[in-house]
Amino acid sequence: MRIELKAVSKIFSDGNRALDNITYREDFNALAIIGPSGGGKSTLLRILGGLIEPTSGEVALNGKKICYDEKHLIQYRRKIGFVFQSKGLFNHLTARQNIILPLVNVHGYTKAGAGTTADNLLERFGLFRDRHKYPHELSGGQQQRVAIARAVAVKPKLLLLDEPTSALDPELTSEVLDMLNELRNEGLNFILVTHEMGFAKKACDKLMFIVNGRLAEYGDSEKLFTSPETEELAGFLSKVLEWNV
Ligand SMILES: Nc1ncnc2c1ncn2[C@@H]1O[C@H](COP(=O)(O)OP(=O)(O)O)[C@@H](O)[C@H]1O
Ligand SMILES: [Mg+2]
Secondary structure, three states: OEEEEEEEEEEOOOOOEEEEEEEEEEEOOEEEEEOOOOOOHHHHHHHHOOOOOOOEEEEEEOOEEOOOOHHHHHHHHHOEEEEOOOOOOOOOOOHHHHHHHHHHHOOOOOHHHHHHHHHHHHHHOOOHHHOOOOHHHOOHHHHHHHHHHHHHOOOOOEEEEEOOOOOOOHHHHHHHHHHHHHHHHOOOEEEEEOOOHHHHHHOOOEEEEEEOOEEEEEEEHHHHHHOOOOHHHHHHHHHHOOOOO
16 A cells, blocks of 8 residues: 655644654555654544544545545544544443444444344454453453454555554453454555654554654654664654563
């Protein structure tokens, strides 16, 4: 998939400049966005997902410009899957119902068709036994796997994930990352904001490093981790990797 950002800036109504003139053009399968907290990663992801509009600049996916008017956005968002840090599931619905609801309400599936789709996904990702559990009865890792299963149920062109494992224990993190890796191997494209540097390096082909709203460095993921060009990225990596074995 090709992504093109042309001079994208976002200034919030309080005057906060969250993104400052980001220009980027790349073909990717899995794109990782890393950088210090408050740098603008989530803001960029929300712009890519059509949840908020850039103050200026243009965004295109596979050569198609995103139109930020409500009518087009409703269409556009249907083709994109989203997974957030946590609390993405409806608490009053079971795992199975969480997958079924948007299929019926947003995507026009029949109840029976949505049920079959949900069961196939739950089976496939090892969640079938837990299908009638409510989110509070599932582990954090299971909740995120349900959220990802829900997001990929309609076979989106692109999946956007904002720190999907940041609230999880390490062993639960790896079950979520394994699932993502499997989906990537099947050809799903995703853009992932993450602090999981091992995953960004090994499972993502491209990397964006965002600092204070600027695109400070970008390129092939493996290469950037091995030989960062800027002091900023080198410093960031040495800090986040300091206690890694
Ligand atoms: N809705 C908003 N209104 C005002 N400022 C915001 C809003 N959302 C984010 N920001 C600010 O924009 C900057 C970037 O935030 P964010 O994109 O969440 O960073 P990151 O995801 O990299 O931690 C921060 O200074 C944040 O406080
Ligand atoms: Mg964020």
